[in-house]
Amino acid sequence: MKSKQEYRFGIGVPSMLMLFMILCLTTLAVLSFASSRADDKLTRRTQDMTLWYYEAAQGGQEKLRDLDAALMEMGTQAADAAAYEKLVADYALLQNMEFEEGILTWTEDAGGGRTLRLSVQVAAYGQAGQRYTLTQHTLTGPAHEYDGFY
Amino acid sequence: MEVTRKGRSAMVELLIAFLFFAISSVIILQVFAAGYSTSRDSTQRAQALTTAQGWAERLYAAQDIDALLAAEGWQHGQDEYLLTADDVTYSVAFAWEESAGGKLLCAQIAASNAAETLFTLPLARYVGEATP
Numbered sequence: 200m201k202s203k204q205e206y207r208f209g210i211g212v213p214s215m216l217m218l219f220m221i222l223c224l225t226t227l228a229v230l231s232f233a234s235s236r237a238d239d240k241l242t243r244r245t246q247d248m249t250l251w252y253y254e255a256a257q258g259g260q261e262k263l264r265d266l267d268a269a270l271m272e273m274g275t276q277a278a279d280a281a282a283y284e285k286l287v288a289d290y291a292l293l294q295n296m297e298f299e300e301g302i303l304t305w306t307e308d309a310g311g312g313r314t315l316r317l318s319v320q321v322a323a324y325g326q327a328g329q330r331y332t333l334t335q336h337t338l339t340g341p342a343h344e345y346d347g348f349y
Numbered sequence: 350m351e352v353t354r355k356g357r358s359a360m361v362e363l364l365i366a367f368l369f370f371a372i373s374s375v376i377i378l379q380v381f382a383a384g385y386s387t388s389r390d391s392t393q394r395a396q397a398l399t400t401a402q403g404w405a406e407r408l409y410a411a412q413d414i415d416a417l418l419a420a421e422g423w424q425h426g427q428d429e430y431l432l433t434a435d436d437v438t439y440s441v442a443f444a445w446e447e448s449a450g451g452k453l454l455c456a457q458i459a460a461s462n463a464a465e466t467l468f469t470l471p472l473a474r475y476v477g478e479a480t481p
Binding site: 211213214217221224225228229231232234235236238239242243245246249250253254256257260261263264267268270271272274326327328329330331 | 362363366369370373374377380381383384385387388390391394395398402405448449450451453455467468469470471472473474475477479480481
């Protein structure tokens with residue numbers, strides 16, 4: 200006796216394989232896209248950090264220009280070394296700088312919680328040559344405290 | 350009669366499967382293409398940034414910026430020097446600002462591709478004149 204085979208419309212083995220393949224491809228595509236997006240985000244962050252550093256450095260150089268011009272003027276105004284030092288201290292106070300033992304220090308915001316710290320050694324009163332010497336140009340990051348395992 | 354019906358059903362199933370496969374493939378390819386494009390842009394941006402940083406440091410240290418740029422193959426444009434490498438055009442514009450105590454170099458290094466300006470890197474260097 201011949202049994203009658205009924206054809207049922209449904210998902211066969213090839214269709215199942217195809218579905219599996221599409222799922223795999225979709226997963227790969229999404230992972231690839233997510234990875235490239237993450238890379239792009241990181242690159243843009245790096246770019247921003249770099250640009251902020253250069254902007255801070257530019258600000259530092261502009262401050263140096265202003266300081267040099269001011270030191271030049273102070274040199275002509277002051278009668279002696281003590282008066283010169285007093286003028287420099289007043290200038291530091293006005294410009295929100297630190298002045299200690301002949302060294303002027305100030306910071307520039309370099310973005311991302313970083314600061315660019317600049318220090319100059321002010322030359323002695325009446326000394327020929329440069330009016331200051333740059334002694335520090337340091338980028339410092341935010342302080343991190345680790346309380347977990349490395 | 351039975352065979353014909355079976356064949357038709359199989360054909361319809363195959364057609365639906367192919368259609369689904371085709372549509373899915375198009376969507377997946379678009380996602381892959383978007384990922385590739387983003388990755389390529391990101392690589393280009395990173396390379397341009399590294400190159401611009403290198404030039405910024407060289408300009409900072411240079412005694413004669415015009416001579417340096419001319420020697421390194423930069424083309425002198427209207428107000429700037431131009432260099433094209435890896436589909437990115439770099440431009441350098443600079444000026445010396447005189448001040449009471451010396452002069453300040455103000456420069457900008459811009460990188461751009463065919464679509465947009467990627468970034469502009471500012472650069473400054475102060476050169477003080479010595480007291481006689």
